[in-house]
Structures are given as structure tokens and as C-alpha cells.
Amino acid sequence: EVQLVESGGGLVQPGGSLRLACAVSGFTVSTNYMSWVRQAPGKGLQWVSTLYSDETTYSADSVMGRFTISRHISKNTLYLQMNRLRAEDTAVYYCARTLTLDTWYLDLWGRGTLVTVSS
Amino acid sequence: SYELTQPPSVSVSPGQTARITCSGDALPKQYAYWYQQKPGQAPVLMIYKDSERPSGIPERFSGSSSGTTVTLTISGVQAEDEADYYCQSADSIGSDPVLFGGGTKLTVL
Numbered sequence: 055e056v057q058l059v060e061s062g063g064g065l066v067q068p069g070g071s072l073r074l075a076c077a078v079s080g081f082t083v084s085t086n087y088m089s090w091v092r093q094a095p096g097k098g099l100q101w102v103s104t105l106y107s108d109e110t111t112y113s114a115d116s117v118m119g120r121f122t123i124s125r126h127i128s129k130n131t132l133y134l135q136m137n138r139l140r141a142e143d144t145a146v147y148y149c150a151r152t153l154t155l156d157t158w159y160l161d162l163w164g165r166g167t168l169v170t171v172s173s
Numbered sequence: 174s175y176e177l178t179q180p181p182s183v184s185v186s187p188g189q190t191a192r193i194t195c196s197g198d199a200l201p202k203q204y205a206y207w208y209q210q211k212p213g214q215a216p217v218l219m220i221y222k223d224s225e226r227p228s229g230i231p232e233r234f235s236g237s238s239s240g241t242t243v244t245l246t247i248s249g250v251q252a253e254d255e256a257d258y259y260c261q262s263a264d265s266i267g268s269d270p271v272l273f274g275g276g277t278k279l280t281v282l
Contacts, residue, residue: 089271091216099208099216099259101271112270148215155222157263158270159206163215 056080056162058149063167070139070171076132076149076164083125087152088132089160090123092145092169100145103134104152117143139171175199175264177274184280191247193277195260198241205243206261207236209254210276216259220245247279255281 062074074090090102103113103123111123122135132149146168150160177197185191195205205223208216218227220236223243233248247254260274 091271098276099210099261099273101269101273104270114269152271153221155204157203157206159204159218159221159261160208160216160271161218161221161227163217165215 058151058162058164060147060149060164060167063147063169065170065172066139067173068139068141068171071135071137072139072169074134074136074147074149074167074169076134078130078132078149078151081151081162083130083132084127087154087158088123088125089150089152089158090121090132090134091148091150091160091163092143093148093166094142094145097145102147104158105132136169139169141171143169144171145169175269175272177260177262177272179258179260179274179277181275182278182280184282185247185250186282187252188249191250191254191279193245193247193258193260193279194242195244195274196242197262197274199264200238200241200243200262203262205236205238207234207245208259208261209256210259211256219258250279250281252281255279 057079059077089104105123120138146166148166149164151162207220210216223238224236
């Protein structure tokens with residue numbers, strides 16, 4: 055059965071750090087593009103970052119230099135290291151398998167983990 | 174900056190046809206995708222490559238494209254179809270390889 059299960063969310067103060075994890079079963083993280091997408095409370099979806107199968111990374115301007123996407127092959131897990139967090143980073147963070155045609159799209163999603171940045 | 178524009182809300186009665194549009198200048202050159210999101214749940218891919226339906230998605234969901242507008246059509250709407258729907262493509266100049274529309278709330282009256 056295919057599953058993506060996020061963890062690691064919680065309450066963190068502005069300027070703090072948090073590491074999210076996405077444990078995957080049913081397919082291999084290392085041979086797929088994988089992405090993080092977030093959704094602020096009551097708002098729409100926003101792409102955050104993508105990890106290519108060759109470990110190249112690509113991130114939104116709003117998180118560039120603060121967030122780092124990575125993976126652990128043997129654990130089949132995707133990570134998002136989030137540093138220098140801001141209030142506007144408050145959101146549910148989803149991991150998703152990313153497929154490519156002429157554009158990328160996300161065919162499998164986890165249930166998300168909530169990150170709250172507040173003092 | 175490039176945007177995908179959706180109506181904030183669409184309302185239909187059960188059994189009717191709902192049409193949700195998404196407009197963007199680059200859509201004639203790039204595929205569009207549609208996601209359904211119910212409250213408290215993760216998004217689900219409903220349509221890919223403008224009009225293709227993933228396995229397991231009911232046939233009443235279809236997609237089409239015409240010029241700078243793509244449309245998600247739900248025929249014979251059911252109460253369970255009430256959800257937020259997001260279109261997705263890419264920023265035509267490449268700064269956002271995954272770009273979502275603002276979302277449309279479908280209300281089944």
C-alpha cells in the first residue's frame with residue numbers, strides 16, 4: 055500500500071528551527087521527484103521545494119536559504135529542514151510524489167503536519 | 174508575476190453540472206492539473222494532462238482546455254463532491270515550477 059506520512063510539526067518561536075519528515079511506503083523516494091507543499095490556515099496551496107532523483111533541489115523564493123529538502127535512502131524518508139522560521143511559515147506542510155510531463159504535478163500526497171510559528 | 178485565476182466559489186444543485194474554470198496566459202503551452210481537497214484532508218489529484226483521469230477517479234469528473242482557460246466539469250454533481258478545487262500548472266518563466274490557482278469552493282446546494 056502506498057503511504058506518505060508526515061511528522062515533526064509543532065509550535066516553534068519566530069527565528070527557530072524545525073525538521074519535518076515524510077516516511078514513504080509503497081514506492082522509492084530516491085527514484086522519484088519529491089516535493090513539499092504548504093497551506094496556510096484558510097488559504098490555498100503553495101509549492102515549497104522539490105528534490106530531484108539526482109538530489110538536485112529547487113525551492114520557492116520565499117524559503118530559499120532558510121529551508122532545505124533532503125532524503126534518507128535507507129529510511130525511504132523525505133525531510134524538510136526549516137530554519138529562521140517566520141510567522142508567515144505557519145501552515146500545514148504536505149509531502150507529495152512529483153511526476154513530470156511538460157510540467158510537474160503531484161499524484162500522491164500525505165495527510166500533512168501542522169507547523170505553527172508564534173511567540 | 175504569473176497567476177492562475179479561479180472563481181472563488183461555484184454553487185450547484187445535486188444532479189446538475191458544475192464547471193470550474195482556471196485562466197492563465199501560459200495554459201495554451203502547458204498542461205493543467207486539478208486537485209480536490211475536502212476539509213481536513215490532503216489534496217487528491219483528479220485530472221492530469223488537461224483531461225486525463227487517474228485510476229479510481231469517477232467518470233463524472235472531466236477536464237478540458239481552450240486557449241488560456243482550462244475547465245473542470247463535474248457532471249451529475251453529488252453531495253460528496255462538495256470541496257475545494259485547485260488548478261495547477263507552472264510559472265511560464267520557470268520561477269515556480271508548481272503553481273496553484275487560488276482555489277474554488279464548490280457548494281452543493
